Amino acid sequence: MNWETVIGLETHVQLRTKSKMFCGCSTAFGAPPNTQVCPVCLGLPGALPAANGAAIGLAVRGALALGCTVHPKSIFARKNYFYPDLPKGYQISQFDQPLATSGTLSFVSPERSVVTATIVRLHLEEDAGKSIHDRFAKGTGIDLNRSGVPLIEIVGGPDLRSPAEARAYLQTLKQLLEYIGISDCDMEKGSLRVDANVSVRRAGETAFNTRTEVKNINSFAYVEKALTVERDRQIALIESGGTVTQQTMLYDAKENAVRPQRSKEESHDYRYFPEPDLPPLVLTAEFVAEQQSALPELPAAKRDRFVAAYALSREHATVVTSNRAVADYYESVVRAGAEPQAAANWVMTEALADANDHQEQLRVAPGALAQVIALVKGGTLSHQAAKKVFGEVAAKGGEPRNIAEALGLIQVADTNVVAGWVTDVLGAHAPEVGRYRNGETKLMAFFVGQVMRASKGKADPKLAQRVLEEKLAASA
Amino acid sequence: MSVSREEVLRIAQLAELDVQEQALADLVAQMSRIIDYVAQLSAVPANGSVKPVVPGPDAIRFRTDEVTPSQLAFGPEEFAPDFKEGFFVVPKLGQFE
Amino acid sequence: MSDAKAVADRLVKAKRLNALLTPPKDLRKSLNAQAAAARPTGVLYGMPVAVKDNICTLEFTTTCGSRILEGYRSPYEATAVAKLKAAGALIAGKTNCDEFAMGSSTEHSAYGRVLHPLDKARVPGGSSGGSAALVAAGAVPAALGSETGGSVRQPASFCGVVGIKPTYGRVSRYGLVAFGSSLDQIGVFGRSVHDAARVLSVISGRDPRDSTCEDRDSLRLPTVPESLQGFVIGLPREYFPPELDPAVRRACDRAIRLMKELGAAVREVSLPHTPYAVPTYYVIAPAEASSNLARYDGVRYGPRFNGAVDLRGLYRSTRGQGFGPEVRRRILVGTYVLSAGYYDAYYKRAQQMRALIAQDFRNAFDRGVDLLFTPTVPSPAFKAGEKLGDPIAMYMSDIFTVTANLAGLPAMSLPIGRIKGLPIGGQLIGQAFLEDEMIEAAYALERVVPETDEA
Numbered sequence A: 001m002n003w004e005t006v007i008g009l010e011t012h013v014q015l016r017t018k019s020k021m022f023c024g025c026s027t028a029f030g031a032p033p034n035t036q037v038c039p040v041c042l043g044l045p046g047a048l049p050a051a052n053g054a055a056i057g058l059a060v061r062g063a064l065a066l067g068c069t070v071h072p073k074s075i076f077a078r079k080n081y082f083y084p085d086l087p088k089g090y091q092i093s094q095f096d097q098p099l100a101t102s103g104t105l106s107f108v109s110p111e112r113s114v115v116t117a118t119i120v121r122l123h124l125e126e127d128a129g130k131s132i133h134d135r136f137a138k139g140t141g142i143d144l145n146r147s148g149v150p151l152i153e154i155v156g157g158p159d160l161r162s163p164a165e166a167r168a169y170l171q172t173l174k175q176l177l178e179y180i181g182i183s184d185c186d187m188e189k190g191s192l193r194v195d196a197n198v199s200v201r202r203a204g205e206t207a208f209n210t211r212t213e214v215k216n217i218n219s220f221a222y223v224e225k226a227l228t229v230e231r232d233r234q235i236a237l238i239e240s241g242g243t244v245t246q247q248t249m250l251y252d253a254k255e256n257a258v259r260p261q262r263s264k265e266e267s268h269d270y271r272y273f274p275e276p277d278l279p280p281l282v283l284t285a286e287f288v289a290e291q292q293s294a295l296p297e298l299p300a301a302k303r304d305r306f307v308a309a310y311a312l313s314r315e316h317a318t319v320v321t322s323n324r325a326v327a328d329y330y331e332s333v334v335r336a337g338a339e340p341q342a343a344a345n346w347v348m349t350e351a352l353a354d355a356n357d358h359q360e361q362l363r364v365a366p367g368a369l370a371q372v373i374a375l376v377k378g379g380t381l382s383h384q385a386a387k388k389v390f391g392e393v394a395a396k397g398g399e400p401r402n403i404a405e406a407l408g409l410i411q412v413a414d415t416n417v418v419a420g421w422v423t424d425v426l427g428a429h430a431p432e433v434g435r436y437r438n439g440e441t442k443l444m445a446f447f448v449g450q451v452m453r454a455s456k457g458k459a460d461p462k463l464a465q466r467v468l469e470e471k472l473a474a475s476a
Numbered sequence B: 001m002s003v004s005r006e007e008v009l010r011i012a013q014l015a016e017l018d019v020q021e022q023a024l025a026d027l028v029a030q031m032s033r034i035i036d037y038v039a040q041l042s043a044v045p046a047n048g049s050v051k052p053v054v055p056g057p058d059a060i061r062f063r064t065d066e067v068t069p070s071q072l073a074f075g076p077e078e079f080a081p082d083f084k085e086g087f088f089v090v091p092k093l094g095q096f097e
Numbered sequence C: 001m002s003d004a005k006a007v008a009d010r011l012v013k014a015k016r017l018n019a020l021l022t023p024p025k026d027l028r029k030s031l032n033a034q035a036a037a038a039r040p041t042g043v044l045y046g047m048p049v050a051v052k053d054n055i056c057t058l059e060f061t062t063t064c065g066s067r068i069l070e071g072y073r074s075p076y077e078a079t080a081v082a083k084l085k086a087a088g089a090l091i092a093g094k095t096n097c098d099e100f101a102m103g104s105s106t107e108h109s110a111y112g113r114v115l116h117p118l119d120k121a122r123v124p125g126g127s128s129g130g131s132a133a134l135v136a137a138g139a140v141p142a143a144l145g146s147e148t149g150g151s152v153r154q155p156a157s158f159c160g161v162v163g164i165k166p167t168y169g170r171v172s173r174y175g176l177v178a179f180g181s182s183l184d185q186i187g188v189f190g191r192s193v194h195d196a197a198r199v200l201s202v203i204s205g206r207d208p209r210d211s212t213c214e215d216r217d218s219l220r221l222p223t224v225p226e227s228l229q230g231f232v233i234g235l236p237r238e239y240f241p242p243e244l245d246p247a248v249r250r251a252c253d254r255a256i257r258l259m260k261e262l263g264a265a266v267r268e269v270s271l272p273h274t275p276y277a278v279p280t281y282y283v284i285a286p287a288e289a290s291s292n293l294a295r296y297d298g299v300r301y302g303p304r305f306n307g308a309v310d311l312r313g314l315y316r317s318t319r320g321q322g323f324g325p326e327v328r329r330r331i332l333v334g335t336y337v338l339s340a341g342y343y344d345a346y347y348k349r350a351q352q353m354r355a356l357i358a359q360d361f362r363n364a365f366d367r368g369v370d371l372l373f374t375p376t377v378p379s380p381a382f383k384a385g386e387k388l389g390d391p392i393a394m395y396m397s398d399i400f401t402v403t404a405n406l407a408g409l410p411a412m413s414l415p416i417g418r419i420k421g422l423p424i425g426g427q428l429i430g431q432a433f434l435e436d437e438m439i440e441a442a443y444a445l446e447r448v449v450p451e452t453d454e455a
């Protein structure tokens, strides 16, 4: 039996603001518990919310980047439920009149090439506090520093067809949100959180079956795993004659298993109603236009431009534009005079590898990388030597040419000098010379390698090969 | 009775209120009476064109994004029923609740 | 400082009314400290103002008349209280009230009922009954109360004092413990229109902490007018039904005649949706209350009741035992009308009706009426216990007052006579943010009305 998975993601994203959504408390991460709290975010009797304009602006930017319709008037609503980390007994969110609706997100699916997923809605809300389960023997500790931190919730349509696709969608979404600078999207710090609606159906069916909601996916690495486990559970259930019931499943990363949420309060009767403490959220056209003009070039547009302007392949352009800082770096290298394809090759390999090992720092200045590339192109450095120079510049700084000279890596292109090394090598490997002359021409690579070795990497390899060919042919 | 016993129990659970068994019959009767009373609103012909309005300003004001916490005159340890090592403490919750 | 001592002595003398929740010892100590710190240049310098117990103060506890906040001290103070102190006023203790302001008799206080100053068998009205009784007893010249559906005007009428509810958004609600957020306003009681008005003027005005508070300057007090020449007073016919107590009718007629003699034009108007105001109110207020009172869960503040071993047990015992019967009832009704399947039939319908009620008022004002005049309550103070068994009968004492809350309009009650020795109030309802006109008319009427005479 062929099964199809249907997944829709609800993503909560913490907005990058200094103060909380409805009070002036700091949003800084990592402060001692309950030190960034006030009457408002503690839910003390009599306290009232006052909305953070910057958070609203960042949410509008997110909505615009996702191609959503941003509504000139939206309404805050109360979502009522009891939980100890929810101080007021309700979360201020948005319900039937959200900030923005109907956008899209295109991403490269591992299975279906480019997929355009729908964004159903994007709304503003406040975060809850944190429950600490392992600190007290008999109790749970509640820290309300995070209570009231601004979030956007991005509700994606049921457009994803596999756990791997869900992961690709999330990666693209994260990349977009980082690009536009509205969130640091750090899943480990909880600034990006994802819940998934999952159902399965037989291939060819068009109706949706009962879905479950998978929560508690706390790390990027778990997205695919958690969804796979839930998908497999549903398929096994149906194949053994059971039916899927609508419920919330919590992912347990340690066991790589999902289990139904234990609490009986599963009614989900949130009794939404308009928040009477806040007037309507009215956005002027000027405000929305300001947010639009604050948006940088978005990743998809940048990728297309790189393909057109620098003649990169779509794959290379995708890698180079995957991160805004990398894309900007690449363009600086090209602007410093490097040939675009060579610059892409260097950025995708050496530069990214070095950054990966050093807290995402692009340690070699764009001008220096352009110089390294020029030295290779001019035949002054071998590719191998250039990598060494790159590593040296990354670690210690300095001028690439000076470093190459200091390390003695400048390529020798003097035929007489190279011929000397060739003579030594051929003299030392008489048996191989014989085999070569008997037709085993693939040994040429071996001879070139030996010449490079004898020259300590300084010989120009192309010249070395030409001299080798001449000498081996001459005495035949 | 316009409100059933089961409904009162369900609502009480949603509202996290203990309802004593001996008080339940009275509560069902009182709630039914109140709900019947307010239900006269639905006797008025519905007018879909009426937009709900609430008094107060027409639009939300935007607060400047600055860290300006309003100071508490004293900390949670003074008013919390159970406060240890900087945390409000509640009965143990499972990680998967 | 002898002023502080005299203030405390007067308050302690009124102790038998059970109107004050602050113990005498705390009161004396704090009044001394406050008097020493008060700004002599403030416009209310040295004026004692008692504060309803649902308004947060750094001085004294803030319990909202509830067990669930027994002993609770707020770590911050309401904007209105801060403004009073900045004007040199003394916070003269916290006054008893119906639990979370839910009631019309102050019998729903966890700390015992408040006695009517003129007849201890009767109620002072509510929910701000403690504030009204203290002002009526002469213990303080003014007090803060709060209104959701008439909780200042109704006890003002019962106790024979002036009570003003400002326009929604005139006074910051920051620090007023929420009951029905879209209806709530802090109101004031005074021995005279002037005492009430000058306190209102001080506490009014913009506050960035309350998003529903209008960005306006504080209220400018009008001068006492010579006449009511140029005023058009509307008499809504729905507020003078045939079954209205004839004595109440007589008191109103006398006040109307006096206003005419002062030069006011009087005309009958109609507010046709009035009959639906009470049911509308009793959907919206409990709905908002059910959500506003969710925060009392025993987690962050307030006492916990018995040793619950699990979280749900903690919630249910704290809320089940911490809240009194009327509050529990309203939380349940509010939860019911918001719950899945009922929202449209009740809450949404009530919001539409609210719009129609507000439109009624706009229509009347659009036809050239400046102010409306009505009885405040259909009857004088009733006996304690009389309406406890029937919530609907209790709700009906708000019948003439809830409309101003639903429409967000300013309204006030002032004494216009007595029935068998018990005070009765007349109500003025003004246009949004035109409190000054309303107060001007009240000044004029106050000067001529024989407020202690039988009607």
Ligand SMILES: [Mg+2]
Binding pocket: A012, A093, A125, A153
């Ligand atoms: Mg959400």
Ligand SMILES: [Zn+2]
Binding pocket: A020, A023, A024, A025, A036, A037, A038, A039, A040, A041, A042, A148, B069
């Ligand atoms: Zn805060």
